[in-house]
Amino acid sequence: xxxxxGLDGCASAAATPTPQPGGALTVLAAASLQxxxxxxKRAFQASHPRTTLTLAFxxxxxxxxxxxxxxxxxxxxxxDVASPARxxxxxxxxxxxxxxxxxxxxxxxxxxxxxxxxxxxxxxVPNLRIVVAAATVPLGMYTQLLLERLAKQPGYPPGYAxxxxxxxxxxEENAATVLARIELGEADAAIMYASQARIAGARLTVIGLPxxxxxxxxxxxxxxxxxxxxxxxxxxxxxxxxxxxxxxLARFGLTPP
Amino acid sequence: xxPTGRATFGLLAAVGALLFGIPVLVLLARAILGGALGAxxxxxxxxxxxxxxVLTSAAALLATVVLGTPLxxxxxxxxxxxxxLVDTLVDLPIVLPPSVAGLAxxxxxxxxxxxxxxxxVLGVQVPFTVWAVVIAQTFVSAPLFxxxxxxxxxxxxxxxxxxxxxDGAHEAAVFRSVTVPLAGGALAAGLVLAWARALGEFGATxxxxxxxxxxxxxxxxxxxxxxxxxDGLDRSIAAAAVLVLAAxxxxxxVRWLHWRALLALPMARG
Numbered sequence: 001x002x003x004x005x006g007l008d009g010c011a012s013a014a015a016t017p018t019p020q021p022g023g024a025l026t027v028l029a030a031a032s033l034q035x036x037x038x039x040x041k042r043a044f045q046a047s048h049p050r051t052t053l054t055l056a057f058x059x060x061x062x063x064x065x066x067x068x069x070x071x072x073x074x075x076x077x078x079x080d081v082a083s084p085a086r087x088x089x090x091x092x093x094x095x096x097x098x099x100x101x102x103x104x105x106x107x108x109x110x111x112x113x114x115x116x117x118x119x120x121x122x123x124x125v126p127n128l129r130i131v132v133a134a135a136t137v138p139l140g141m142y143t144q145l146l147l148e149r150l151a152k153q154p155g156y157p158p159g160y161a162x163x164x165x166x167x168x169x170x171x172e173e174n175a176a177t178v179l180a181r182i183e184l185g186e187a188d189a190a191i192m193y194a195s196q197a198r199i200a201g202a203r204l205t206v207i208g209l210p211x212x213x214x215x216x217x218x219x220x221x222x223x224x225x226x227x228x229x230x231x232x233x234x235x236x237x238x239x240x241x242x243x244x245x246x247x248x249l250a251r252f253g254l255t256p257p
Numbered sequence: 258x259x260p261t262g263r264a265t266f267g268l269l270a271a272v273g274a275l276l277f278g279i280p281v282l283v284l285l286a287r288a289i290l291g292g293a294l295g296a297x298x299x300x301x302x303x304x305x306x307x308x309x310x311v312l313t314s315a316a317a318l319l320a321t322v323v324l325g326t327p328l329x330x331x332x333x334x335x336x337x338x339x340x341x342l343v344d345t346l347v348d349l350p351i352v353l354p355p356s357v358a359g360l361a362x363x364x365x366x367x368x369x370x371x372x373x374x375x376x377x378v379l380g381v382q383v384p385f386t387v388w389a390v391v392i393a394q395t396f397v398s399a400p401l402f403x404x405x406x407x408x409x410x411x412x413x414x415x416x417x418x419x420x421x422x423x424d425g426a427h428e429a430a431v432f433r434s435v436t437v438p439l440a441g442g443a444l445a446a447g448l449v450l451a452w453a454r455a456l457g458e459f460g461a462t463x464x465x466x467x468x469x470x471x472x473x474x475x476x477x478x479x480x481x482x483x484x485x486x487x488d489g490l491d492r493s494i495a496a497a498a499v500l501v502l503a504a505x506x507x508x509x510x511v512r513w514l515h516w517r518a519l520l521a522l523p524m525a526r527g
Contacts, residue, residue, distance in 0.1 A: 026469060035487050056469040057482075066467050070368025070377075071385035176485035199487060 022050025023229030025236060026072065028063040029055055030079035030219065032103070032139065032175035032193045036252035037077070043248060044239060051232045059137035059174035067092060067224060074227035075236065077219065079103075079175070079193075080138035084222040094230060097222040100240040101254040105146045105215040106194040107207040108182065115188035117207055120150050123189055124160050129169035131178055131187040138217065139175045143191045146215045153210050193217060195253035218257065281501055288498035297495035305471045306479035306496060313387065313475060314455040317394035321451050325399045326444075329406035330432075351400045358397055359464025366392070366465075389466035390473050394455035402444075402451035409443025410436065442518030446511050453507040457500060476500055 029037050034057050041053045056063075060078035067076060067087060078084050084097035109117050115128055123130060133139035151160040169187055172178045175196060182190040183203055197206050221240055223233040239245055246256055258266065288294045297303060332344055350358055366383040367373045376383060383389055413436050421431045437444065459477040466473040468482055479496045483489035 026472075031485065034485075054469060054471060056467065056474075057485075058468060066385060068369065069363050069384055070373060070382065071467055072382055073385075174485070179487075180485050180490075 020048060020050055021229070021231030021235050022048070023074075023232035024052050024054065025074040025227075025229055025233055026054045026056065027075045027077060027236070028067070028071065028073045029057055029077035030060045030063075030138070030175065031057045031177075032079055032196050033057065033077060033219070034176060035199045036195070036249055036254060039248050039252070040240075040245060043244060044236060047244075048232075048235065048239075051229075051236070053236070057174075057176065059133075059139075061137050062174065067226070070226075072226055073224055074229055074233040075221055075223055077221040078138070079217055079219055080141070081218050081220045083138070084220050087222065087224070092225050094223045094225045094227060095234065095237075097220040098237055098241065099218050099220045099257045100245070101219040101249050102257055103217040103219065103254055104194045105142050105191060105217065106197045107189060107191055107209065108197045108200075108204040109189050109207060110182055110185055110187070111203050111205060113205060117189055120207060120209060121156060121160075123167065124157055124163040126163070126167070128167045128188045129186070130164060130167045131170050131172060131181045131190040132168055133175060133178050133191075134171040134173050137174055139178065139191075139193065140171065142215050142217050146191065146213070149213050149215065150210070153213060198253035219254070284494065284497055285501060288494045291491065291494065293491040293494040294498055297491040298499070300492050300495070302470060302474075302479060302483060302489075303476075303492050303496050303499075306474050306476045307499060309387070309390070309471070309474065310456055310476040313390045313394055314452055316391045317398060317455040318448065318452050320391065320395045321399040321402050321455075322448070324395075325403045325451075326406060329403045330410050330436075332403070333407045333410035347400050347403050349400070350397050351404070353397075355397060355458065355460025355462075356464055359393065359461035362389070362393060362396060362461060362465040384465055385467040385469070385473060387466075387472060390462055390475060393461040393465045394458045397458055397461055398451040398454035401454055402447035405443050405447025405450065406440065409440030409447070412443070413439040442514050446514045446518075449507050449510050449514070453504055456503055 027037070037055055037057075041055060045051065045053060056073075058066075060076070060080055060083045063071075063073075063076055064078070064083040064087060067073060068090065076084060076087065078097075081097060081099065084093065087093050088097065107117075107120055107123065109115065115122075115125075117123065117128075122128075132143050135141065135144060147161045147164055150156060157163070170181060172181060175192055178190050178192045179196050179200060181187055182192075183200065189207070194206070197204050221237055223230065223237055227233045249256075328343075328347065332340065332347070363384060364370045365372055366376065366389070368377060368384065370384075373383070383392065417439065418431050418435050421435045422428075426434070456475075457477055458475070459481065462473070462475055463478055463481070468474050468478050470479075470482075474482060476496050476499060480493050480500070483493035483496065486492070
């Protein structure tokens with residue numbers, strides 16, 4: 001078997017100057033990327049038959065902690081640039097992080113809008129149930145930023161951010177559980193990535209933000225030092241920046257960097 | 258007890274029974290009527306998790322028997338300096354929150370842990386591998402077996418062992434042919450309970466072994482993970498239903514073992 005693969009490799013090396021690297025890659029990715037990455041995996045494996053991808057999702061900060069404790073993975077795909085940067089400073093990466101997509105934050109309500117929320121101001125109405133991400137994960141940090149920016153808008157009540165905090169029914173441990181909670185009807189509103197809201201489609205309604213208020217999230221991927229398939233991992237990282245990958249990402253509401 | 262008191266008591270008991278029973282029945286009903294047990298059970302994620310759970314819980318059970326039996330025997334038969342401490346340490350994982358167990362294992366075997374760097378030199382990678390799953394399961398489940406086995410060994414009539422010795426049996430033969438069969442009911446009940454605990458392990462697993470499909474994603478982790486996945490609720494329910502049925506089966510077996518032990522006891526003594 002090994003011999004055949006070896007001969008095959010020689011044969012194709014003669015035909016094409018650079019044989020495609022291969023390997024089994026474990027990709028730890030931000031929870032919000034489940035849908036686009038399922039599609040990216042299909043497309044990448046179709047054009048790179050010698051590489052198989054195993055995807056595992058959780059909050060980027062959780063994945064970063066797992067890598068610090070020795071998780072044997074090849075790539076981290078993070079919803080922020082801080083987590084890969086932190087790993088780089090700890091000497092756990094092989095090569096620089098690559099930002100490959102951007103996302104924005106959105107305020108959403110379940111279909112039917114039971115609490116009749118029409119503007120971000122309405123989130124401060126007492127006794128609402130709002131679901132947000134925990135402050136320790138990237139989405140939670142972006143959410144904090146969004147609320148601070150909204151609070152500075154003209155017409156927003158004093159103590160706006162504090163009133164919203166009082167309405168927070170749950171701080172979820174990653175972006176996917178924020179989506180799961182509101183899809184189960186457990187909240188009047190949630191703050192999540194715009195791409196997630198788009199994938200959820202008609203089940204959620206996005207509440208418009210005031211002009212000029214915008215929080216952008218950057219998705220950055222990095223090859224890990226623990227990777228035993230460095231060439232294949234670098235191949236996938238570079239592929240994320242190709243027009244093919246960009247088109248798939250765009251379909252899920254993610255914009256180029 | 259007054260009639261009113263009796264009625265209140267009965268009402269509270271009924272509420273209690275419903276509170277414990279209904280959520281599980283709702284889950285099973287949703288799994289069966291919603292079709293999750295059909296299509297979603299056959300999904301790759303659920304089948305992979307099921308296979309991994311069966312494999313790792315079997316390995317954990319093997320480790321439990323090999324390491325737990327001598328420990329339970331010594332704790333049942335010998336009083337040594339500090340035996341109370343060993344007794345307590347063995348029971349500790351039963352009452353520890355699983356997240357604490359996971360963190361403790363990570364600090365012990367993690368790449369930044371006490372033994373991680375040493376293991377890395379030997380080329381052994383423990384955290385976030387299938388080995389971590391087995392260790393986490395053994396850590397939290399073995400104490401259930403050890404407790405049960407310890408009680409079983411304590412109840413064995415020492416005169417019967419002595420009788421075998423008088424007849425010329427070696428210690429190993431006495432243990433194998435007299436002690437273990439007499440403690441058999443307790444050993445089996447302990448094994449079944451430990452297996453169920455290993456199968457249901459979640460908190461220590463997700464902290465120490467992570468959540469990688471096909472590698473460290475056991476059934477309970479898949480329940481949590483698929484709940485978060487886009488359109489994954491049915492797969493989550495299917496995985497959960499399998500666990501409910503396994504847990505139910507375990508309790509039926511334990512009950513049967515208890516009955517068998519109760520019925521067999523007079524004959525063994527007689």
